[in-house]
Amino acid sequence: MVQAIDLPRNETGIASVLGVLKQRFGEKFQTGEAIREQHGHTTTWIRTQAPDAVVYPQNSDEVAEVVKICAEHKVPVIGFGTGTSLEGHVNAPAGGICVDLTDMNEIVAVHAEDLDCVVQPGVTREQLNTYLRDQGLFFPIDPGANASLGGMTATRASGTNAVRYGTMKDNVLALEVVTPKGDVIRTASRAKKSSAGYDLTRLMVGSEGTLGLITEITLKLQGVPEAMSSARVSFDTVDAACQAVMMTIQYGIPVARIELLDALTVKAVNAYSKLTLPEAPLLLLEFHGSEAGVAEQAELFGGIAEEFGGTGFEWTSSAEERNKLWQARHDAYWASVALRPGAKGISTDVCVPISRLSECVNAAQERLDELGFIAPIVGHVGDGNFHTLPLIDMDNPDEVAKADEFVGWLNDLAISMGGTCTGEHGIGQGKRPYLVKELGGAVDMMAAIKAAIDPDNIMNPGKILSL
Template identity: 60%
Template sequence: MVAAAAKSDSAMPDRIAQAVQRLQAALDHKVVTGRAVREQHANVTTYLPNEPADAVVFAECTEDVQAVVRICDALSVPVIPWGAGTSLEGHVNAPFGGICIDLSRMNRILAVNTADLDCVIEPGVTRKRLNEELRDQGLFFPIDPGADASLGGMVSTRCSGTNAVRYGTMKDNVLSLKVVTPTGEILTTATRARKSSAGYDLTRLYVGAEGTLGIITEITLKLYGIPEAVSAAVCPFPSIEAACNTVIATIQSGIPVARIELLDEEQVKASNAYAKLALAETPTLFLEFHGTEASVHEQADRFGELAAEYGGGPSVFAVKPEERTKLWQARHDAYWSVLPMRPGAKAVATDVCVPISSLAECVMETKRDIVEMGLVAPIVGHVGDGNFHTTLMVNVDDPEDLAKAKHYMKRLVERALAMGGTSTGEHGVGQGKMKYMEGEHGTAALEAMRAIKRALDPKNIMNPGKIVAI
């Protein structure tokens, strides 16, 4: 029952066994040690190996989380938080063994402050459920990563999504957090005020920390009014370059587009088959415009003029909610749609983000790599902010195929960094992209991150083996 890295610490198996016994005595039926459940709570979404924890605790309140953390702190046993299991870089693996805390039962919406446009929720609330609850009040939460992720996981990975070009990412939409520290204390990072100059920005410190500094048990989020008018559009292009240049021109011209997503011809082909669409199998932009009736029409007209300059169009619009839902569901199902393209292979999704002016060059060079290496790797992305993904189909049991895939991903990241970009725009670091951290941030910045980790988590029990090595 003890994970691999315990080999380097001869006392770890005994400490973990003691922790499990104490947890069973304290939390009884909330503690599960069955192998199947433990493996379900480890990495299942990438080529990285599955490294399960030694027990899973289904927490139902902040006090449960505190109880787990205090026992693990006393015994120096790792703690790994788990939300919905949709992360893509091995964030939920337990390379040193330990205890997984499943936060999915902490799913209460504690308050909706309509007048202040904010809400207070527990981390297990999913984005779809939150928006279902908010709809009747004319409000919504815009961050939409595609998967029905938990909001706690979205905060922890500093995720983004299709609406980021207009509404920002998670870091822009979290007002305050309640965090259980590595010693089991409760820390509140800020008030509900929309701005503050009082002290360090602790909220931003924990957003994107991937559970390495503490466990989030309460979140205060910004909300927005549902727009008066919403219109979606699909616009085909003769080439990837033309589509990317249109995106650049759209952003630079100040059109307040809410969503602008790129699908290359391979992704369009896959989405047509999976979602029963009938789109031209050519590079395509999916767009959405928010605002008043008049402003939505103006945005669409201005975009159409820009697209025509690069040979794009004509755009096909979807105004009815059911039409828009079908369109965006097809976009969100991109991961599943590519699986039939190489039966038996595993889909490995990876992402980078570059300054918008470098988008066309980065995507074109990436596309060239895919063709020259003979890979199956459709491109899709939130290109309005320079972020794009490839879903690489890999036979993970074939060492040669896996090596080629890793070489491709390495080239992708190095290209993005050379263009002033980042190794991950929204997936997070986890285990998979730790190796790129020094190249992106430099030695001094990485050591500053280690210093923060050591100061707040001196025993290194909070999701160890992620972001920075201690």
């Protein structure tokens, strides 16, 4: 919240660009207040900073044209996918032009033999997976929201499947990018691996639109596994659940998902999704492999869970039961918010080495109790990543201040444990001070790169770096 600071506006440049774009893009250029507000809207407590206009390019050339016009007048350019980012990524603190990539939603090519595909940035992950279903392929990264693949790339998103399939950094093969000068470049070939120069693909993944606009993405795909099974098991304590996770990972069981819900989240999910799960810390798992393989994995895990006092272990290869369970997990955010109607959920995103996970989750839970917050906790615990969600009355300045303090305290704690302030949401506006705490002098190198690629700081200013 405190990080959504207004930056100086280049009024002359903005006025010129508005005139040029209006003439050039007609109906595909909008300046109505509602549309602008919606494009600066954040689902979090960070206040809205609307852009001056929204433009809807239809192809890479049009994106390049918009960027060239903005570059000429030194006016900010902010990429927009579906607006599900959580750290003020789409805000316009210095005004400027929002480039909404919704219309660029074509699946350009699927190379089934190579297990890759090429998509435009506005394609959403559900759209892609629906398209792929008949070919026995899927794209595994699943941040929960039906985000655009351009946005997921720009924020280095991950989610429940990352423990097995990695994050966006592991699943993007190559990108087409419009640079801050308006040039169109390709960062890599379609080869599965390469040592050809600096890894611009990985530099762009997670750069949050500050180094260029992503206009095409080559993604790795996976074959749909022969079999999937899911499992659940409850524990007396979060600590016991975390110990079981650690052992499972060390044992090398290739879990596809391993998710923690604390007792409060289970309670919320039961109410929201009409389930009757035991209201205790819960692990939800999914296994991918052959029929024999997923059975073996589930049973091995069951044995580990038992060692750590797990109860009510159940596993199934029924797709219906599996989907019900994962739908409940995906709805955990809404279920949690429903615990306190009218409140805002403020999601933290720390990620720590797994050996410190239990200690970190416990400390967070204690602190939240002390502060008197209703705050469910869920975690992508196989990666050491978890989200607390204190539910805040935004009209109560005392609560807001306490929540702000909590977020800072938790980020500091994670950093002190060798972890990061953000496992998957990104820095955006909200976490810029913590990035400096976490990486110190490395941030100077980031700033040098930004200055070299975008000397006029027109690409999503005020994000990641304090520029």
